[in-house]
Amino acid sequence: MGKAKKVVLAYSGGVDTSVCIPYLKKEYGVEQVIAFAADLGQGDELDEIKKKAISAGASQSLIGNLVKPFIEDFAFPAIRSNALYQGKYPLSTALARPLIAKKLVEIARELNADGVAHGCTGKGNDQVRFDVTIGALAPDLQLLTPAREWGMSREETIAYGEKYGIVPPVSKKTPYSIDLNLLGRSIEAGPLEDPFEMPSEEVFGITSSIAGSPNEPEIVDILFENGYPVAIDGEIMDPVSLIKKANSLAGKHGFGRLDIIEDRVVGIKSREIYETPGLLLLIKAHQEMESLTLPADLLDTKSRLERQWADLVYKGFWFSPLKEALDGFIDYSQKQVNGKVRFRLFKGNADVIGRESQENSLYIPDMSTYGSEDKFNHKSAEGFIYVWGLPSRIWSWINK
Numbered sequence: 001m002g003k004a005k006k007v008v009l010a011y012s013g014g015v016d017t018s019v020c021i022p023y024l025k026k027e028y029g030v031e032q033v034i035a036f037a038a039d040l041g042q043g044d045e046l047d048e049i050k051k052k053a054i055s056a057g058a059s060q061s062l063i064g065n066l067v068k069p070f071i072e073d074f075a076f077p078a079i080r081s082n083a084l085y086q087g088k089y090p091l092s093t094a095l096a097r098p099l100i101a102k103k104l105v106e107i108a109r110e111l112n113a114d115g116v117a118h119g120c121t122g123k124g125n126d127q128v129r130f131d132v133t134i135g136a137l138a139p140d141l142q143l144l145t146p147a148r149e150w151g152m153s154r155e156e157t158i159a160y161g162e163k164y165g166i167v168p169p170v171s172k173k174t175p176y177s178i179d180l181n182l183l184g185r186s187i188e189a190g191p192l193e194d195p196f197e198m199p200s201e202e203v204f205g206i207t208s209s210i211a212g213s214p215n216e217p218e219i220v221d222i223l224f225e226n227g228y229p230v231a232i233d234g235e236i237m238d239p240v241s242l243i244k245k246a247n248s249l250a251g252k253h254g255f256g257r258l259d260i261i262e263d264r265v266v267g268i269k270s271r272e273i274y275e276t277p278g279l280l281l282l283i284k285a286h287q288e289m290e291s292l293t294l295p296a297d298l299l300d301t302k303s304r305l306e307r308q309w310a311d312l313v314y315k316g317f318w319f320s321p322l323k324e325a326l327d328g329f330i331d332y333s334q335k336q337v338n339g340k341v342r343f344r345l346f347k348g349n350a351d352v353i354g355r356e357s358q359e360n361s362l363y364i365p366d367m368s369t370y371g372s373e374d375k376f377n378h379k380s381a382e383g384f385i386y387v388w389g390l391p392s393r394i395w396s397w398i399n400k
Contacts, residue, residue, distance in 0.1 A: 002214075002323075003007040003028065003029050003030075004028070004030055004068055004113075004114045004115030004142040004144060005025060005029075005030060005031045005032065005114060005115075005144075006030070006031065006032045006034070006065045006112065006115070007030045007033055007034065007113060007114075007116060007117050007118070007142075007144060008030070008031055008034045008036055008104050008108045008111070008115075008116045008117070009021065009024070009034065009035050009036065009050070009058070009116070009117045009118070010038075010100055010101075010104055010114050010116075010117070010118040010130065011035035011036055011037045011053050011068040011078070011119075012037065012049075012119070013037065013048070013049035013052050013053070014119075015154075015157060015158060015161065015166075015168070016119040016121075016147045016157065017035075017118075017119035017147075018052060018053070018056045018145060018161060018166050018172055018219075019056075019119075019146075019147075019158075019160055019161040019166060020033075020117060020119045020146050021033045021035065021053065021056040021058050022056065022057050022096070022160075022161070022163075022164035022166070023146045023150060023160070024117060024146060025057060026164075027146070027150075028101065028144060028146070029195050030038065030115070030144070032059040032060075032106065032113075033057065033058045033059060033117075034059060034061075034062065034111060034113065035050075035053035035054075035056075035058040035060070035061045035062065036052070036061040036062045036063075036064060036103065036107055036222060037049050037050065037063050037064070037272075038064050038066045038099070038100045038103065039063060039065045039066060039067060039183035040066055040067060040096050040099075040182060041065060041067045041070070041182040041240075042181050042182070043133065043180070046063045046194050048369075049061075049063070050062075050063055052339060053088070055166075055325050056161075056164070056165070057164060057166065060111075060190060062107065064103055066099055066100070066103065067182060067240055068239075069099060069240045070095070070096060070099055070181070070182065070183075071182065071240050071243050072239050072240075073099070074095040074098070074099055074163055074318075075095060075183055075243065075279065076093055076228055076229075076238075076239055076278075077267040077327065077330075078090065078095055078283075078313070079227075079228075079229065079279070079282050079283055079286050080227040080228065080286065080330055080331075080337075081284065081306050081309045081326075081330050081335050082281070082302075082303075082306045082308070083289075083306065083309055083310040083313060084282055084283065084306075084310055085262070085310045085311065085314040086260075086262065086263065088258060088260050088262075089260060089272070089274060090183075090184075090274075090276050090283055091310060091313055091314060092181065092183035092184040092186065092237050092274060092276045093179050093181070093183075093184075093186045094125065094129065094275060094313055094314050095183065095313065096181055096392075097126055097129035097130060097133065097316070098133045098313075098318035098319060100127060100130075101129070101130050101133035101137070102133065102135050102137060102319075104116045104118075104134065104386070105134060105137045105138045105141065108138065108141055108146055108383065109138075111221055113141075113147055114141065114142060115142035115143065115144055116134055116138075116142075116143060116144070116166060117143070117144035117145065117146065118130045118145060118380025119146070119147045119149075120145065120147060120148060121147050121148055122148040122266075123264075123266060123268070124266070125135075125264050125266070125314070125315075125316075126151050127144055127145065127148060128265045128266070128315065128316045129315075129316040130316075131143060131316070132315075132316035132317060132340075133316060133318060133319055136319040136320065137319060148334075154338065155200045157266045158346045160389065166291045172249055173253055174235070175189065175190030175191065176189055176190045176192065176203065177189040177190075177388075180205075182240070182244070182247075183243070183262050183276060183278070183279050184247075184256070184274070184275050184276035184277070184278075184279060184287070185204075185205055185206060185274065186204065186272060186274050186277075187199075187203050187204075187272075187273040187275075188270060188271065188272055188273065192273060193234050193271060195261060196273075199259060199273055202327050202345055203273055204257065204273075204275055205275065205277050206251050206256075206277065207250075207251045207254055207255070207256050207257050207275045207277055208251065208252055208253065208254045209254060210347050211346065212254075213253050213254040213347055214253060215255075216250065216346075217344050217345060217346035217385070218249065218253060218344075218346070219230065219254075219343070219344055219345075219353075220233060220249055220342070220343045220345055220346045220375060221234065221340050221342050221343075222246075222281075222282065222285040222341050222342075222343070223339070223340045223343070224285070224286065224289045224337055224338060224339060224340070225338055225339065226334050226335060226337060227286065227289075227290075227333075227334030228334075229242055229246075229282050229285065229286070232245050232246065232249070232333060243278050243279070243282075243306070244278070244281075245278075246277070246278030246281050247277050247278035248278075248289055249277075249278075249281070249338070249345060249381070250278055250281040250345060250350060251275070251277035251278070252275035252345075253346060253347065253348070253350075254279070254348040255280070255281060255346040255348055255349065255350045256275055256276050256277025256279075256280045256281065256347060257273075257274070257275055257348070258272070258273065258274040258275075258276070258280075259271075259272075259273055260272055262275055265315050265316070267316070278390070279342070280349055280350075284350060284352070285338070285341040285352075288341045288352050288355050289337050289338075289357070290302075290337055290342050291357065292339060292356075292357055292360075292361050292362065292363055293336045293337050293338065293339060293354075293357050293360040293361060293362060294333065294334060294336065294337065294362070295362065298333060301399065302329075302330070302367065304331070305329060306330075307324045308322075308326065308331070309323065312326070321336055323354075326399065334363075336360040337360070338357055338358075338359060338360050339353065339355065339356055339357030339358065339360065340354075340356050340357075341354070341355045342354035342355065354384075362387050
């Protein structure tokens with residue numbers, strides 16, 4: 001395989017991906033670099049990013065609005081899967097990577113490029129997600145990873161870019177590394193590298209502090225159909241609008257902050273701060289809806305498969321046979337997940353205060369009550385317990 005001549009680069013507008021453009025041309029011999037920036041609802045000035053890529057030497061600079069597929073095809077399946085990596089992180093950043101990688105491959109095919117590239121370093125998770133996804137979707141394309149290979153410090157990277165007209169950042173406004181999309185923000189580095197250091201309030205951008213949140217609680221209803229959230233407070237919404245509404249409601253009341261130690265794919269632990277108010281609220285609501293509408297054995301099995309689903313996505317295997325098989329199980333499990341969950345949002349908390357399902361509730365009041373309406377056959381309990389505990393008694397008879 002010869003050197004790639006035409007390459008599609010995942011472009012963010014930052015220093016690393018900007019320097020990747022001249023580096024690919026000068027050091028790798030790439031003739032055309034096509035920069036692609038994904039709009040994931042992060043609110044960046046995308047026109048400025050587009051111009052920045054051209055000034056750095058890109059032959060084309062493309063912007064793709066991926067907000068709708070990001071929410072519908074990636075975030076909503078994660079909600080149905082109750083996806084929480086290591087039981088905590090709702091994959092707000094990880095979910096975007098297979099979508100971006102898929103788009104890179106599509107553009108490469110459309111423009112007859114023979115390679116794709118990204119600006120991930122060798123220490124993070126994103127390099128794994130991009131590499132594995134691209135390898136799964138297009139093993140014939142060359143994959144170029146200059147930032148992982150060039151061995152330059154931050155200062156050296158900036159100096160290299162200056163040689164090719166890339167204007168360095170005017171000032172370092174923040175010591176933090178921040179990633180933002182419609183599902184939330186991730187914040188790391190700087191003082192946060194000390195896992196005992198309390199994050200200052202300046203770290204947060206889409207959730208209120210406890211002190212700054214409303215002094216009165218707010219009651220919120222979330223409606224589900226087939227495991228998908230479809231309405232908030234009786235208002236039916238499209239998925240993107242629903243996520244925005246959930247972000248606004250939960251974030252206003254200070255819900256959705258995470259401060260966790262996370263095990264990266266490359267084997268190191270990192271301290272991560274996340275703000276994912278809407279996504280966490282919807283996952284919590286979905287879990288509650290399932291508790292009312294699914295039988296215990298299905299809940300137990302699904303909870304174990306949910307952890308596996310989240311692990312696969314976190315580690316880059318969105319497009320894998322196992323992930324697809326798990327999707328089939330989860331999709332079948334959601335047919336009866338219909339109904340409404342009620343929350344009380346107040347001072348950083350989202351407390352479930354009610355749940356109902358008109359058609360699919362497995363909670364039978366006259367079976368659960370201790371009142372006069374009780375229809376549970378208490379006499380059947382003795383025989384059941386005898387059979388249920390028989391293995392333990394046999395073991396005890398034989399071995400004691």
